Amino acid sequence: MSCVEKIKHGYRVDGLDLLRANCGCGGLTGPGGAGTGDCCFTFSQVKSEGDKVTYFGKHTTPNTTNNYEWGYRVKKDGHEVDVKVLDTRGPKNFKFGGIEPPPLSAFTAKGWKVVDQYERPVEGTGEPLPEWCASAESACERPLVEKETGKGDKK
Secondary structure (H helix, E strand, O other): OOEEEEEEOOEEOOEEEOOOOOOOOOOOOOOOOOOHHHHOEEEEEEEEOOEEEEEEEEEOOOOOOOOEEEEEEEEEEEEEEEEEEEOOOOOOOOOOOOOOOOOOOHHHOOOOEEEEEEEEEEOOOOOOOOOOOOOOOOOOOOOOOOOOOOOOOOO
């Protein structure tokens, strides 16, 4: 019997659930950037490749401050679980759109070996800048799609 089982919205690893979820709004906001709230920027994702299950959670939004990342990696019987979370120590006046991962103690209680554990500050929301942004400090305006050419255009 494998200790990794596919379940609805994610994976069950040694009896512990790692699940994906979001607020169902795709990160989109209403006119003028208002409307749906910070929950739309938060989510959790989980994927499995071979004997490795990876969880990613994002609590950060353009409005959160004092952001940091934390996580852990554990191994047992040839299986590996990697957890990474972008989080904030600032006010969270919104619902987290994802589902929290199990605490590290839940894995160690089941005999998993801790390979790595970390907590460190991040710049901004901790996500890479879109390719059209020169820097985090500069204004970050997306180029107009109308000015971009399609792949089939003749030169």
